[in-house]
Amino acid sequence: MADWLSYTLSDFLLFSARTYYRLFELYNRAIWPAQLLALLLGLILLWRLQRTGPQQGSVVMVILAAGWLWTAWAYLLEYYDTINWAARYLATAFVVEALLLIWTGLVRNRILFLPYGDWISRTGMGLVLFALAVQPLIGPLVGRDWWQAEIFGVAPDPTVLATLGVLLTVDKRPPWGLMIIPLIWCALSGATLWTMGSPDAWVVPMAALGVLGLAIYRVSSARGQDRQTEAR
Structure with a gap:
């Protein structure tokens, strides 16, 4: 047990920060101009939310x-798996999340978004805008190459944050089942970036904590309103 306690997160990291971001560069160059289509879809998403x-x-x-x-x-699967054996399991989780989104929005079609319904929904919209427009700029702002930028729809972190932002705009109670995998990814991504010493390591986990706190607050507020209604 004492031996295990002597380990740190860096002892389990299989790659360096340079390798990690170089992988993003190779990936972005290989899929270009798919990023433009992804950003277009992001704009359609914003338009449709409203x-x-x-x-x-x-x-x-x-x-x-x-x-x-x-x-x-x-x-x-095609890139991250070459430096991290856990990537295939993460990919499985991403597929599960995609299926849950399709089931909820397309098959059941019982979800309504009110992006300006209250201040929590407006915060969710702000997070969506952040994922689309600001997060791709963070890498270059901290000294990384533009080819290493992370874009909504083709990179994990902005896709996850945009999803959490959208889920905050859901009418009434937050869809917890759809938030579990995104929140777990935020924790893992933050731990990876922190271990590599990335200056932006705090961005994703802090956003996730904010989303979690707001979702819990919305549930507690709804319960309080229900109690007041019953008391009347």
Whole structure:
């Protein structure tokens, strides 16, 4: 037991920061110009979030699911798996999340987004905008090459954060079943970046903690309102 306690996270890391970001560069060069299509889909997602109607949930969830599926195959299996043996299991989780999104939004079609319904929903919209427009700039701002930028729909972190932002705009109670895998990924990604000494390691886990806190607050507030209604 004492031997295990002597290990740190860096002892389990199979690659260096240089290798990790060089992999992103190779990946981005290989899939270009898929990033442009992904950003276009992100804009469609934003537009559709603001237009309530019978197809709102279907369009939004299918776009998110497409990003999760693409990332599972094109990045996690084809590239990340070459430096991290756990990538295949992470890819499986991404596929599961994509299927859950499709089931909820397309098959059941019982989800409604109100991006400006309250301040929590507006915060969710802000997180979506952050994932689409700001997160790709973080890498270059901290000194990495532009080819190492992480783009919504084709890279894990912005795709996950955009998903969490969208789920915060869901009317009434947050869909916990859809939030589990994104939150777990945020914890793993943050731990990986922190171990590599990346200056932006705090971004994803802090955003996830914020989302979790807001979701819990929304549930507790809804329960309080229910109690007040029953008391009347």
